[in-house]
Amino acid sequence: MDKKTKIIAIANHKGGCGKTTTTVNLASELAKIGLSVLMIDLDPQANASLHIGKDHPSEVSVTIAELLLSEKEKLPLAVHDDTHIKGVSLIYGSLELGKAEDKLKDDAPRPSEELREKINPLIGLYDVILIDCPPSLKLLTSNALAAATDLIIPIESGSQYGLYGVTDLLHHLQKIHRINPDLNLLGALLIRHDQRLTVCKLIEGAAKDQIGKLIPVKIPSSTKINQAAMAQTSIREIDHTAKVAREFRRLALWLAEALDLSTDEQNQNVGLDMEADDE
Ligand SMILES: Nc1ncnc2c1ncn2[C@@H]1O[C@H](COP(=O)(O)OP(=O)(O)OP(=O)(O)O)[C@@H](O)[C@H]1O
Numbered sequence: 001m002d003k004k005t006k007i008i009a010i011a012n013h014k015g016g017c018g019k020t021t022t023t024v025n026l027a028s029e030l031a032k033i034g035l036s037v038l039m040i041d042l043d044p045q046a047n048a049s050l051h052i053g054k055d056h057p058s059e060v061s062v063t064i065a066e067l068l069l070s071e072k073e074k075l076p077l078a079v080h081d082d083t084h085i086k087g088v089s090l091i092y093g094s095l096e097l098g099k100a101e102d103k104l105k106d107d108a109p110r111p112s113e114e115l116r117e118k119i120n121p122l123i124g125l126y127d128v129i130l131i132d133c134p135p136s137l138k139l140l141t142s143n144a145l146a147a148a149t150d151l152i153i154p155i156e157s158g159s160q161y162g163l164y165g166v167t168d169l170l171h172h173l174q175k176i177h178r179i180n181p182d183l184n185l186l187g188a189l190l191i192r193h194d195q196r197l198t199v200c201k202l203i204e205g206a207a208k209d210q211i212g213k214l215i216p217v218k219i220p221s222s223t224k225i226n227q228a229a230m231a232q233t234s235i236r237e238i239d240h241t242a243k244v245a246r247e248f249r250r251l252a253l254w255l256a257e258a259l260d261l262s263t264d265e266q267n268q269n270v271g272l273d274m275e276a277d278d279e
């Protein structure tokens with residue numbers, strides 16, 4: 001039976017707010033609870049590809065850059081099922097995405113709708129497609145938002161500048177609603193959140209006011225995040241008892257429920273009964 005694929009864009013043009021970390025660890029947790037997951041790396045920096053891909057992005061013949069500029073026939077060559085994270089497939093990002101973005105702007109009949117068009121045959125094959133967006137509000141992000149069914153906006157909660165520019169993102173979203181009226185804002189996801197810190201509490205309140213919706217799971221800060229990226233794995237594989245691993249699991253479970261995705265019940269509680277013992 002065809003799956004009712006949800007396409008979730010992880011977007012915020014503010015650099016370094018946790019988009020890639022969220023995409024990778026959420027993908028891993030969604031796979032662990034029994035969902036089939038594809039990750040699309042739409043960032044020229046290709047950090048998500050460097051994190052979970054078994055090949056170097058520069059050596060991959062069909063990345064998302066080639067796919068965006070080619071016919072749909074290239075799609076099967078673009079999807080790599082064998083990655084460092086079990087159960088997570090990958091369409092690689094590439095430095096060439098910058099050039100692809102310029103070409104789309106000049107040549108494509110509907111520049112913002114190429115991704116939607118190209119990945120359409122994947123609908124029904126995966127439970128979830130996660131799109132890691134670049135730190136810009138240009139055409140690549142527009143393509144992600146036009147293709148997505150749902151949107152998560154990561155906000156760096158530990159920084160006083162965490163919400164800087166968010167109104168631009170919300171304006172952009174309004175424009176995208178004209179081509180993708182069903183796009184559902186799941187909410188802001190607070191990253192590096194620590195309830196004890198005043199700055200985090202202030203950002204939490206401001207995020208609720210400005211974005212309107214807060215995801216009821218908050219991701220704490222942890223040095224294990226960088227360790228996991230260097231080891232090309234998920235935080236869970238580095239330390240499954242870490243609070244941050246547990247919160248990513250809770251995020252996956254919340255999402256599965258919010259989007260009505262049927263998970264593998266046996267795996268649902270893995271990690272949730274652990275004591276929080278992060279650094
Ligand atoms: N919860 C966290 N705790 C500690 N460090 C984190 C956390 N989340 C992300 N980081 C670190 O912050 C940096 C930025 O994270 P990440 O690359 O996920 O952000 P990004 O939004 O994808 O950045 P870019 O805009 O460049 O694509 C990375 O070094 C990452 O390891």
Ligand SMILES: [Mg+2]
Nearest residue numbers: 019020043047
């Ligand atoms: Mg990133």
